Amino acid sequence: MANFELTRKFVEELKVLIDKQDNEEVSRILDDLHPADIAELFEELNIDEAKYIYFLLDDDKAADVLIELDEYDRLRFLESLPSEVIARRFIDKMDSDDAADVISEFDPNRQQEVISYIEDANVAGDIVDLLNYDENTAGGLMAKELIKVKENWSIPTCLRSMRRQAENIDEVYYVYVVDNNGKLKGTLSLKKMLLSSTGKLVSDIYNPDVISVGVDTPAEEVSNIMDKYGLVALPVVDHVGRLAGRITIDDVVDFMREEAGKDYALASGITGDVEASDSIWLLTKARIPWLFIGLIGGLFGSRVVGSFGGILDLYPQLAFFMPLIAAMGGNVGIQSSAIVVQSIAAGTMGLASPIKKLLKEFSVAVLNASVLAGLAFVYNMLIGSQEALTLTVSGAMFSVIIFASIFGAVVPLFLNKIKIDPAVATGPFVTTLNDIIGMGIYLTIGTFFYNWLA
Amino acid sequence: MANFELTRKFVEELKVLIDKQDNEEVSRILDDLHPADIAELFEELNIDEAKYIYFLLDDDKAADVLIELDEYDRLRFLESLPSEVIARRFIDKMDSDDAADVISEFDPNRQQEVISYIEDANVAGDIVDLLNYDENTAGGLMAKELIKVKENWSIPTCLRSMRRQAENIDEVYYVYVVDNNGKLKGTLSLKKMLLSSTGKLVSDIYNPDVISVGVDTPAEEVSNIMDKYGLVALPVVDHVGRLAGRITIDDVVDFMREEAGKDYALASGITGDVEASDSIWLLTKARIPWLFIGLIGGLFGSRVVGSFGGILDLYPQLAFFMPLIAAMGGNVGIQSSAIVVQSIAAGTMGLASPIKKLLKEFSVAVLNASVLAGLAFVYNMLIGSQEALTLTVSGAMFSVIIFASIFGAVVPLFLNKIKIDPAVATGPFVTTLNDIIGMGIYLTIGTFFYNWLA
Numbered sequence: 001m002a003n004f005e006l007t008r009k010f011v012e013e014l015k016v017l018i019d020k021q022d023n024e025e026v027s028r029i030l031d032d033l034h035p036a037d038i039a040e041l042f043e044e045l046n047i048d049e050a051k052y053i054y055f056l057l058d059d060d061k062a063a064d065v066l067i068e069l070d071e072y073d074r075l076r077f078l079e080s081l082p083s084e085v086i087a088r089r090f091i092d093k094m095d096s097d098d099a100a101d102v103i104s105e106f107d108p109n110r111q112q113e114v115i116s117y118i119e120d121a122n123v124a125g126d127i128v129d130l131l132n133y134d135e136n137t138a139g140g141l142m143a144k145e146l147i148k149v150k151e152n153w154s155i156p157t158c159l160r161s162m163r164r165q166a167e168n169i170d171e172v173y174y175v176y177v178v179d180n181n182g183k184l185k186g187t188l189s190l191k192k193m194l195l196s197s198t199g200k201l202v203s204d205i206y207n208p209d210v211i212s213v214g215v216d217t218p219a220e221e222v223s224n225i226m227d228k229y230g231l232v233a234l235p236v237v238d239h240v241g242r243l244a245g246r247i248t249i250d251d252v253v254d255f256m257r258e259e260a261g262k263d264y265a266l267a268s269g270i271t272g273d274v275e276a277s278d279s280i281w282l283l284t285k286a287r288i289p290w291l292f293i294g295l296i297g298g299l300f301g302s303r304v305v306g307s308f309g310g311i312l313d314l315y316p317q318l319a320f321f322m323p324l325i326a327a328m329g330g331n332v333g334i335q336s337s338a339i340v341v342q343s344i345a346a347g348t349m350g351l352a353s354p355i356k357k358l359l360k361e362f363s364v365a366v367l368n369a370s371v372l373a374g375l376a377f378v379y380n381m382l383i384g385s386q387e388a389l390t391l392t393v394s395g396a397m398f399s400v401i402i403f404a405s406i407f408g409a410v411v412p413l414f415l416n417k418i419k420i421d422p423a424v425a426t427g428p429f430v431t432t433l434n435d436i437i438g439m440g441i442y443l444t445i446g447t448f449f450y451n452w453l454a
Numbered sequence: 455m456a457n458f459e460l461t462r463k464f465v466e467e468l469k470v471l472i473d474k475q476d477n478e479e480v481s482r483i484l485d486d487l488h489p490a491d492i493a494e495l496f497e498e499l500n501i502d503e504a505k506y507i508y509f510l511l512d513d514d515k516a517a518d519v520l521i522e523l524d525e526y527d528r529l530r531f532l533e534s535l536p537s538e539v540i541a542r543r544f545i546d547k548m549d550s551d552d553a554a555d556v557i558s559e560f561d562p563n564r565q566q567e568v569i570s571y572i573e574d575a576n577v578a579g580d581i582v583d584l585l586n587y588d589e590n591t592a593g594g595l596m597a598k599e600l601i602k603v604k605e606n607w608s609i610p611t612c613l614r615s616m617r618r619q620a621e622n623i624d625e626v627y628y629v630y631v632v633d634n635n636g637k638l639k640g641t642l643s644l645k646k647m648l649l650s651s652t653g654k655l656v657s658d659i660y661n662p663d664v665i666s667v668g669v670d671t672p673a674e675e676v677s678n679i680m681d682k683y684g685l686v687a688l689p690v691v692d693h694v695g696r697l698a699g700r701i702t703i704d705d706v707v708d709f710m711r712e713e714a715g716k717d718y719a720l721a722s723g724i725t726g727d728v729e730a731s732d733s734i735w736l737l738t739k740a741r742i743p744w745l746f747i748g749l750i751g752g753l754f755g756s757r758v759v760g761s762f763g764g765i766l767d768l769y770p771q772l773a774f775f776m777p778l779i780a781a782m783g784g785n786v787g788i789q790s791s792a793i794v795v796q797s798i799a800a801g802t803m804g805l806a807s808p809i810k811k812l813l814k815e816f817s818v819a820v821l822n823a824s825v826l827a828g829l830a831f832v833y834n835m836l837i838g839s840q841e842a843l844t845l846t847v848s849g850a851m852f853s854v855i856i857f858a859s860i861f862g863a864v865v866p867l868f869l870n871k872i873k874i875d876p877a878v879a880t881g882p883f884v885t886t887l888n889d890i891i892g893m894g895i896y897l898t899i900g901t902f903f904y905n906w907l908a
Binding site: 034036040190211226227228229230231232248249250253254256257260261263264265267268269270274275276277280283284287288290291292294295297298299301302303305306309312313316317318319320321322323324325326327328330331332334335337338339340342343346357360363364367368371372375376379401426428431432435436439 | 488490494644665680681682683684685686702703704707708710711714715717718719721722723724728729730731734737738741742744745746748749751752753755756757759760763766767770771772773774775776777778779780781782784785786788789791792793794796797800811814817818821822825826829830833855880882885886889890893
């Protein structure tokens with residue numbers, strides 16, 4: 001199986017084969033594809049074509065494809081199947097974390113029904129356990145499948161037990177060492193097992209320096225810990241320190257991608273994780289809420305500008321620079337909120353106090369504001385603008401940049417303090433408020449200078 | 455070693471101990487810390503305190519800490535050390551990919567010097583090889599350390615060789631199978647080794663379905679492949695299919711984080727990957743370029759608005775809604791470019807043709823534009839605005855939303871076509887252009903309606 005790239009030609013040829021019901025040739029093609037490729041292919045097929053293909057797959061591959069599908073397609077597909085088929089053909093073939101993810105998408109009655117059809121009581125129990133955890137915690141990310149050995153075992157006992165346990169697990173990254181009460185003691189690396197003589201006990205060779213998280217640890221912290229310490233698997237312990245499960249890097253990478261996508265979307269004024277290939281309706285739904293907020297803000301802003309109608313009547317040239325001042329406030333505000341949001345998410349805020357952080361933001365703002373207001377001043381001098389206009393534009397630009405910088409930094413710091421995701425602060429929210437306040441500052445300064453110099 | 459959280463108290467107490475030169479107590483504290491924690495601690499210390507701590511660490515840990523430091527701190531630290539110390543104390547203890555990363559940060563003369571002090575000629579050769587690859591390709595991400603076995607070996611031969619090879623490697627995820635010419639044939643899972651009888655050959659049990667990339671594969675594609683197929687390690691082959699190295703998930707996670715951070719920064723108008731804890735100078739430098747572009751754009755915009763000075767003189771109330779129209783164009787443009795940029799980066803654009811993609815964007819835009827222009831119309835009717843103003847605001851909003859949507863989507867698609875990172879299209883660039891064009895559209899429509907209805 002080489003790398004596969006989905007092409008329009010491939011999809012069209014396959015559709016012809018499906019149309020001809022050429023089971024043999026379609027099966028041959030599917031054999032060469034990875035489950036992730038088949039999931040990608042599904043997005044290009046209609047539901048009947050997808051079903052035709054799906055029932056040509058063997059159970060293991062079918063279960064793998066199901067996990068790779070996106071939530072929306074998966075639900076649409078499973079809705080048409082009886083609970084018994086879902087339990088026997090799919091859930092039984094999945095790791096406990098994937099099984100719990102899939103089942104959690106059903107309504108509670110369907111969940112019960114599917115679980116009741118799972119044959120192995122241990123598997124069903126594991127899934128029920130996992131369903132209790134919030135999906136954004138370590139408990140929600142972990143799987144129950146892992147290899148554990150007791151610290152007082154000999155290497156041969158250990159190897160025998162590992163062989164038995166390994167049968168149910170896709171990949172073995174670490175072997176966990178527990179005491180007689182099930183408490184996590186450390187890890188046993190496969191490399192150490194390869195290099196050790198068989199006369200030793202597990203307790204002689206295991207590594208007690210193990211990093212673990214609790215079932216309630218937030219997913220974001222899990223992701224930061226695995227990234228910081230470069231881990232491919234992380235054990236999860238319950239409230240009394242017993243080994244409850246393990247999180248693998250692939251689940252965390254998925255989580256990270258989703259989070260990065262969400263933050264980026266929020267900064268760009270999009271709600272939800274949409275892609276260019278989603279439907280027109282989904283795309284519109286993701287975009288209109290922030291535009292609506294922008295509209296309300298903008299209409300309110302028009303009242304603010306309107307309240308300066310007198311000065312605009314007298315000096316309409318003040319209007320020429322309104323878009324510049326509004327844009328500058330918006331841009332500066334996004335910059336400072338983005339830096340704070342990213343640093344909070346990555347856990348790299350450093351140890352300085354909030355006052356120190358704002359003082360720093362203030363210094364950066366003064367530097368930026370001086371340069372830009374200075375350049376605007378030179379520009380207006382060169383084109384021979386009125387004195388009052390020149391002073392207004394530069395004075396307002398200086399004030400707006402400083403205000404917007406501080407405002408852009410304070411909002412996410414404050415939201416984080418009151419436990420709201422600071423990422424919502426970026427994008428249209430900060431921009432819109434900065435627009436309105438910027439216009440107020442600009443026209444107030446304009447009124448002052450024109451009255452003074454007139 | 456439990457999870458460690460760096461606190462101000464901890465740093466202050468440690469600084470007191472360093473001041474007292476209490477080697478014993480400081481060493482005791484350092485023993486409990488992970489290299490990544492020590493690197494984090496370094497950011498809170500001055501250079502002398504950092505050096506004091508650094509020379510209390512044993513060589514292996516010192517090398518690990520060095521890799522965890524950010525580029526800027528690492529260079530500053532290494533500058534003060536002789537090349538021989540760098541080669542013997544650090545480079546020799548690192549994996550080849552980390553060693554190559556560290557060395558690549560030096561100037562060419564220093565690179566030569568450090569490499570000449572590396573004792574093991576194989577290690578030096580590997581590093582020189584790796585330095586030839588672009589850091590944004592699979593060759594630049596890969597390490598040379600891996601375990602490979604030949605397909606015609608017996609399991610006992612294979613185990614003996616693996617034991618020998620494993621001594622130089624931190625973690626073993628996969629064992630690669632090659633033929634007599636060194637060509638990659640497949641993988642041997644450690645789980646399979648645990649479960650297999652010793653009478654078999656490697657060729658009986660290895661898995662030939664191996665996904666690999668070439669040394670020139672772009673890092674972004676590497677990251678998408680590892681994510682899509684859920685891989686923790688990916689073999690890299692040279693131009694004739696020989697196994698050249700392997701990429702592990704931790705390196706790709708770092709790359710992904712950096713890329714996500716860069717895209718987010720670009721969308722927010724920040725150049726370079728800055729954090730809130732960086733210096734005032736670095737923060738200003740990262741923020742002023744886009745603000746400067748915004749200034750130029752805004753000044754140019756003031757000329758555009760100025761060219762409509764006549765109509766603004768007559769009807770200054772037109773100015774009230776300028777910030778709303780500008781903001782709406784900016785917001786819509788960012789949304790549509792962000793969706794396209796993210797979909798290109800994630801490889802999820804789907805197979806539709808560019809024309810189809812733009813038609814879809816157009817449909818979304820018409821939906822959004824109708825709703826928002828309709829709401830603005832109702833608002834102006836309710837507050838009893840002049841007929842001409844009501845028609846101008848709604849007409850311009852409709853046009854600007856549609857224009858900005860299409861423009862926001864076309865720019866990144868075009869940049870991607872001509873092989874420029876489409877992420878630069880988002881943020882201030884699209885916003886600024888949309889601002890200017892939006893003002894032009896608004897005032898043109900305003901001129902039309904006021905002339906018609908006056």
